[in-house]
Amino acid sequence: MRFFEYESRRILERERIPITQSGHAETPEEARKIAEDVGGPVVIKSQVLAGGRMKAGGVKFADTPEECEAHARDILALEINGQVPRGVLVAAKAQIAHEYYAGVIYDGVRKLPTFVFSDMGGIDIEEVAETHPDHIGRGHFSTVLPPMDFRAKDAIAQTGLTGRELTRLTPILSALARLFATYDMTLAEINPLVKLEDGSFVAVDAHMEMENEARPRQKALLTELGVGEDETREAREATPFEIEGERIDSVDHRGVAGNVTEFDGNLGLVIGAGGGSLTLFDAVRHHGGNPANYCEIGGNPSVSKAANLTKLVLQKPGVEKIAVMMSTVSNTRVDIVARGVIKACVELGFDPAEKIAVFRIPGAWEEEGFKILDRYGLEYADRSVSMHEAARIAVEKVSGGSDGAAPLRGEEPGAEKPPTERLSGADEVLEG
Amino acid sequence: MSILIDESTTFIVQGITGREAVNLTRECLDYGSTIIGGVTPGRRGREVHGVPVFDSVAQLVEATGQVPDGSVVTVPPAFTRDAVFEAIEAGVRLVVIVTERIPRYDVAQMVELANLRGARIIGPNCLGLIRPGVGKMGGIGGPARDVVKAYQPGSVGVMSRSGGMTTEISSTLTAAGLGVSTAISIGGDPIIGSTYAELMPLFEADDQSEAIVIYSEPGGRMEAELAAWVIENRSRLPIVAFMAGRFMDEMPGMSFGHAGTIVEGKADTAAEKIARLEAAGIAVAQEIAEIPDLVRERLGGRAGAGGQVVA
Numbered sequence: 161m162r163f164f165e166y167e168s169r170r171i172l173e174r175e176r177i178p179i180t181q182s183g184h185a186e187t188p189e190e191a192r193k194i195a196e197d198v199g200g201p202v203v204i205k206s207q208v209l210a211g212g213r214m215k216a217g218g219v220k221f222a223d224t225p226e227e228c229e230a231h232a233r234d235i236l237a238l239e240i241n242g243q244v245p246r247g248v249l250v251a252a253k254a255q256i257a258h259e260y261y262a263g264v265i266y267d268g269v270r271k272l273p274t275f276v277f278s279d280m281g282g283i284d285i286e287e288v289a290e291t292h293p294d295h296i297g298r299g300h301f302s303t304v305l306p307p308m309d310f311r312a313k314d315a316i317a318q319t320g321l322t323g324r325e326l327t328r329l330t331p332i333l334s335a336l337a338r339l340f341a342t343y344d345m346t347l348a349e350i351n352p353l354v355k356l357e358d359g360s361f362v363a364v365d366a367h368m369e370m371e372n373e374a375r376p377r378q379k380a381l382l383t384e385l386g387v388g389e390d391e392t393r394e395a396r397e398a399t400p401f402e403i404e405g406e407r408i409d410s411v412d413h414r415g416v417a418g419n420v421t422e423f424d425g426n427l428g429l430v431i432g433a434g435g436g437s438l439t440l441f442d443a444v445r446h447h448g449g450n451p452a453n454y455c456e457i458g459g460n461p462s463v464s465k466a467a468n469l470t471k472l473v474l475q476k477p478g479v480e481k482i483a484v485m486m487s488t489v490s491n492t493r494v495d496i497v498a499r500g501v502i503k504a505c506v507e508l509g510f511d512p513a514e515k516i517a518v519f520r521i522p523g524a525w526e527e528e529g530f531k532i533l534d535r536y537g538l539e540y541a542d543r544s545v546s547m548h549e550a551a552r553i554a555v556e557k558v559s560g561g562s563d564g565a566a567p568l569r570g571e572e573p574g575a576e577k578p579p580t581e582r583l584s585g586a587d588e589v590l591e592g
Numbered sequence: 593m594s595i596l597i598d599e600s601t602t603f604i605v606q607g608i609t610g611r612e613a614v615n616l617t618r619e620c621l622d623y624g625s626t627i628i629g630g631v632t633p634g635r636r637g638r639e640v641h642g643v644p645v646f647d648s649v650a651q652l653v654e655a656t657g658q659v660p661d662g663s664v665v666t667v668p669p670a671f672t673r674d675a676v677f678e679a680i681e682a683g684v685r686l687v688v689i690v691t692e693r694i695p696r697y698d699v700a701q702m703v704e705l706a707n708l709r710g711a712r713i714i715g716p717n718c719l720g721l722i723r724p725g726v727g728k729m730g731g732i733g734g735p736a737r738d739v740v741k742a743y744q745p746g747s748v749g750v751m752s753r754s755g756g757m758t759t760e761i762s763s764t765l766t767a768a769g770l771g772v773s774t775a776i777s778i779g780g781d782p783i784i785g786s787t788y789a790e791l792m793p794l795f796e797a798d799d800q801s802e803a804i805v806i807y808s809e810p811g812g813r814m815e816a817e818l819a820a821w822v823i824e825n826r827s828r829l830p831i832v833a834f835m836a837g838r839f840m841d842e843m844p845g846m847s848f849g850h851a852g853t854i855v856e857g858k859a860d861t862a863a864e865k866i867a868r869l870e871a872a873g874i875a876v877a878q879e880i881a882e883i884p885d886l887v888r889e890r891l892g893g894r895a896g897a898g899g900q901v902v903a
Contacts, residue, residue, distance in 0.1 A: 266696060268812045268852075271703045271783045286857075303701040304708070344695050346782075373669065373851065374695040394846065421846070434780055434849040435754020438809060438837035439880070445839055446878075454848060458756065460612075487760035488742055490719065490734030491615065523742075523759070524734040543741070543763050546881040568842045 161370045161393040164207045166249045167385045168366035172350070175339045177332055179363045182251035191232030194250040195225040201253040204231045209393060210241040218245070221253060242396070254364050255357045261285050262333050263349035264340040272300040273340060275315035275333060281352035295319055301337055309334045328361055329353075343381055344374030401476060405455065408468045415461025415492065417469040423568060425450030427517070427558045428473035428482035430466075430501060433458025436487035436547070443551035444483070445568075449558070452479045460492045466500025467507070474508055474515065481517040483554035488522045488543055494529030497521055502536055513537040517557040520550035595749070595774040595794045595801070596686060596712075597723050603662035603686070604652060605630045606675045608640050613666040615731065616690075616720075617641050620664075622736035625727040628656050631675075649682040662686035664720060664730050672716070673698040680711045688729050689715035689785070693851070699783045706785060713785025717850065719755030719777040732777055733759055746771015748887060749795040749829070751788050752807035753780050753814075753850065754836070760880060761805055761834065768884030773801040780809075780850025787814045789821035795829060803887045804831045808865065810840045811853045815865040819872035830890030831874040832883055838862040 163171070166184040173179060183194035184207070195202045206218030213219050218240050222228035232248050239245075259281035267274045277297040280288045289296055297318030301311040312333035316326055332353065340348045347369040354364045370378060375389075382389075392398050398406070401422045409418025416433065427449050431440045437456045444451050453473055457466060473482055484501050486492070498519065505512035519533055522543035533540045541550050607613050608630025618641050620627060629652040630645045632638075638645040646652040653659050663679040665672060665687060672691045679687050680702075687706065694716050706713045714721060720730015724743040732755065733739035742763035748770050752758040755777040762772045776791060778784055788806055795801045808815050815833070822831065840848055841861045847854040855861050866876050875886045 266700070266783065268782050268814070269787070269817050271700055273697075273700065302704060303697060304704050341697060344697055346696065371696050373693045374697070377670070377695070396846070419848070421848070433754075433756050434853070435752070435757035435807060435809065435836055436760070438754075438840070438849045438853070439757065439760075439834075442836060442838045443879070456849070487754075487756040488763045489756065490738065490759055491612070491731050522763075524738050544767070546764070546879060547760065548879040548881060568839060 161372055161375065162209045163368045163370070163385075164209065164246055165205065165365060165367070166207055166247070167387070168368040169249075169363070170385060171339060171343065171368060171381070172363055172366055175335045177335050177339075177350070177363055178361060179366075180251045180254050182249055184247055184249055185232060186247040188229045188233040188236065191248055191250050192225045192229035195222065195228035198250070198252045202228050202250050203253050204228055204235055205249045205251070206235045206238060206240055206245040207247050207249055208240045208243040208245050210243060213240060216240045251364075254354050254362060256352075256354050256364075257357045257359075258355040259352035260329065260355070261288070261349070261351045262329070262336055262353045263347070263351070264337050264345070265347050267300060270300055272303065273337065274298055274300045275312060275337065277315045277319060277329075277333060279319045279321055281354070285349075285351065303341065307334065307338055312337060324359065325355070332361060344371050344378055345369060346371050401453070401472070404472055405469065408465065408472060412462055412465045415457070415459040415465060417455070417457040417461045417465045419454070419456040420469075420472070421454040422476075423451050423453055424478065425452045426478055426480045427554060428452045428476060428479040429455060430457060430470050430473055430482055430484045432456050432486045432492065436485075439487065439547055440485050440551055443548040444555060446548065447552045447555040449551065449555035452476055457497070458486070458489070458492050461496070461500070463496055463500045463503060466497050467503040470501045470504035471508060474504060474510065480558045481515055481554070483517050483551070484519045484521065485547065485550050485554070486521040486523075487547060489524050491524065492521075493525040494521045494523060495525045495532060498529040498532045502532065502538075513539075517554040518550050520545060520547065595723065595798050596714075596721055596776070597662070597727050597729060599726055601662060601727060601729075602626045602628045602658065602660045603664060603729055604628060604649070604660045604679075604684075605640075605643070606649070606663055606665045606679065607667035608632055608643065608645055609635050609638065610666055612690075612731070614640055616664065616666070617643060619731060619735050619739075620728055623728050623739055625729065628652075628658065628660055649678050649684070653682055659683040662688065662729055664688045664690060666690045669694045673702055676702045676713070677705060680705055680709050685711045686729075687711060687713045687785070688718065688720045689713060689779070690718060690720065690730055691715075692717035692781075694781070696781070696783055699781060703783060703785050714776060715779040715781075715785060717781045718779035718784075719758065721774065721776040722772075723774045724772050730777070731755075732775065733762075742766055743775065744771045745773070747773055747800065747802040749773045749798070749801040749804045750775035750806075751778055751791055751804065752776070753778060753809050753852070754807055755780075757807040757834075757836070761807055761883065764880055764883055765805065765887070770884055770887060773798060780852055782812060782852035784852075788818040789814070792818070792821055792825070792827065792829075796825070796827060801829060803891055804829050805883055805887065806831065806833045808833055808835050809837045809849060809853045810855050810862045810865070811860050813859065816859065816868050819868045819874065822872045822874065830887070832877055832886045832890065833869050833874050834877045834880060834883065835862050835866055835869075
C-alpha cells in the first residue's frame with residue numbers, strides 16, 4: 161500500500177528525520193495560506209500515487225503566496241496518469257548544496273532488509289545503478305538483533321563519503337531503517353535527501369509503501385494519517401465490480417472467492433486458486449479467448465460463497481458464458497464448488513449446462529461433484545484433461561474465440577489504459 | 593537417501609485444534625506420517641484424532657521424551673512468529689509454515705532465526721511437502737485417497753510457488769508414469785524459508801531424483817537465483833520449468849495470485865525470467881501437459897518408464 165508524499169513526510173517526522181517546512185492543501189486558498197506561513201519561495205506538488213509528476217506538470221515553483229495559489233489551482237485540476245490529485249503539498253524551496261538518495265528495501269534472495277544509499281540523489285536510483293554503480297552503497301541489516309548504526313554508516317561510506325557528511329547522514333539512514341521495521345514498510349526512500357547551503361540535511365521528497373498484510377497491526381498509524389480501511393492504493397483504483405468481489409469474499413470467512421480484477425472480454429472466469437488462476441488466465445488468452453475477469457477461488461469456500469462469486473461474474477455485462485476451472489484441488493471440495501456454480505445459474509434463471517462452457521476441477525470429492533454435474537448435464541473434465549485443454553474448450557464455445565487474444569484492457573471498455581507506472585525502481589539496484 | 597523426510601521422521605502440528613489443522617492432521621496420519629503431538633495454548637489434555645495436545649512445545653518435548661524432527665505451523669498470522677520461534681528454540685529443525693498473510697518483517701525474522709539456529713523453514717503460505725509412499729507434512733495433496741491419485745513414487749523432484757500447482761504437476765508426472773521423488777510446496781510469499789536454489793543441493797544429493805520440475809511466477813528473484821545456481825554448480829539434474837502469469841507482464845504494479853506475485857521491476861517479469869532460465873539450460877514448458885515429454889527428452893535413456901526408480 162503506497163503512501164502519498166504528504167503522508168510519507170508525516171511518517172518521517174515521527175522518526176525525527178528533518179524535512180522541509182510544508183503543509184497539505186485541498187484548495188488553492190489553503191495552499192496560499194501555507195505559502196504565507198513558509199514566508200519565502202515554495203514548491204507546489206501534486207499529490208498522486210505516481211511518479212513523473214514533474215514531467216506531467218504536477219510540480220511548480222512560486223515566489224509569492226499569490227503565485228502559489230494560482231499554481232495550486234492548476235495542479236489541483238490536473239489529472240496525472242488518470243489520477244485526480246489528493247490535494248497539493250506546499251513546501252519551502254530548499255537551498256540545495258548537494259542531493260543524496262537514501263532508501264531501505266527488502267532483498268528477497270538474502271531475505272533481509274537492505275540499505276541503498278547514493279551520493280547522486282534527485283534522479284532515479286536505477287539510473288544511477290546502471291550508469292554509476294560505484295556511487296551506490298548497500299548493506300543488509302538484521303531483523304532479530306538490535307539496530308546498529310554502523311550498518312548505515314558502512315553503506316554510506318561505500319560511496320566514498322567521509323567527514324561531516326558521513327557522521328550526519330548516518331543517523332538519518334539508521335532512522336529510516338527503524339521506520340521501515342516499525343511500520344512494516346516494503347519500501348522507504350528519501351529522494352532527494354538534501355544538504356542545504358548551511359550544511360544541514362533535510363528530506364525534500366519521500367516515498368513509502370506499507371505491506372498490505374500488516375495493515376491490521378498498523379491501524380494506529382493509518383488512523384492518524386486518515387487512511388481509510390477501504391483504500392486499496394493499488395496501481396489502479398478498484399471498480400464497483402471488483403469492490404463487490406471483495407465484499408463477497410469478506411462477508412464469509414470460509415475459503416477464498418475474490419481477488420477479482422475486471423477486464424472487458426466475453427468469457428467469465430470462475431478459476432482457482434492462486435497459481436491455478438494465473439495458469440488458467442494465461443491458457444484462456446493463449447487460445448485466443450477474451451476473459452471478462454480474473455478471480456481466485458479456493459481454500460474450501462462454502463456453497464454460498466462460490467455461488468455469490470459466480471453470480472457476480474454471470475451478471476457482468478458482456479459475459480456470454482463462464483468457465484469453471486481449477487488445478488487439481490486438495491482442500492477445496494469439487495462437490496461444493498459444483499453446487500455453488502449450479503445454484504448461481506439456476507437462481508439467475510440460466511440453464512447451467514448452457515451457461516457453463518466447461519467445468520474442470522479434479523481432486524478432493526470429485527466423484528460426488530461429477531455426480532451433481534451429470535445430473536444437470538454439464539460438460540465436465542477430470543484430471544486427464546489438462547488445464548490448457550479445458551481453457552481451449554471454453555474459448556471455442558464463446559464468440560470471437562479464434563481471432564487471437566485482444567490486448568488486456570481494464571474496466572472502461574474502449575478506453576486504452578495507459579501503461580501503469582512501475583511503483584518503484586528501488587529494487588532494480590539489488591542486481592548491481 | 594531422501595529429502596527432508598523419511599520413514600522415521602516425527603513431527604508436531606502447532607495450532608492443531610484449528611479447523612484446517614484438524615483436517616491436515618487426519619490426512620497426514622492416514623498417509624502414514626508420524627505425528628507425536630500437537631500444540632494449542634490452553635488446550636492441554638485434549639486429543640485430535642488420537643494425537644495428544646499440549647500448551648507448549650517444551651511441554652510436548654517433556655511429555656513425549658523427544659524433540660520432534662519437524663513442525664507444521666498453522667496458527668493465525670498474528671501468532672505465527674512466536675510459534676515458529678518456539679519450535680526453533682525447542683530444537684525443531686524443519687518448520688513448515690502453512691499460514692498465509694504473515695507480514696514480511698515477521699517472515700524475515702523467522703528465517704533469520706532459523707539460519708542462526710541451523711533450522712530450515714518451508715513456506716510460509718505453502719501446503720507442505722510429500723515423499724510419495726513414505727509420508728507427508730502438511731495438507732499437500734489433500735486426503736490420503738486423493739494423494740495416491742496425484743503422487744506415485746518416481747524419479748522427478750517438484751518445487752512450486754503454488755500449493756495447488758504442486759499437485760497439478762505431480763498428477764501429470766504420475767499419469768505419465770514418471771512419478772515424483774519429493775514434492776515441495778515452497779510458498780507464495782515474497783520472502784520464503786527455502787528457495788529453489790536452496791533446495792537444489794538436497795535434490796542433487798538424492799539418488800532417487802533424476803530430474804526437477806519447478807512451477808514459477810512473476811515477482812522476485814528466485815528464478816534468477818536458481819539459474820545462477822545451476823550454472824555455477826553444473827547440476828546433474830535436468831530442470832523443466834513452467835511459468836504462469838505471463839499476462840501480468842502487461843500489468844506492472846498489480847498483484848495477482850500470491851503476495852509475492854507482482855511485477856515491480858524489469859527483472860520480475862515472466863519474459864525476463866523465462867530468458868534467464870533458458871540461458872541456464874532450463875527448459876520452459878508452454879503447457880503443463882508438455883512437462884513429462886520435456887523431462888523424458890532431457891533424461892535421454894536415464895529414467896525408467898512406469899514410475900520405476902532407476903537404481
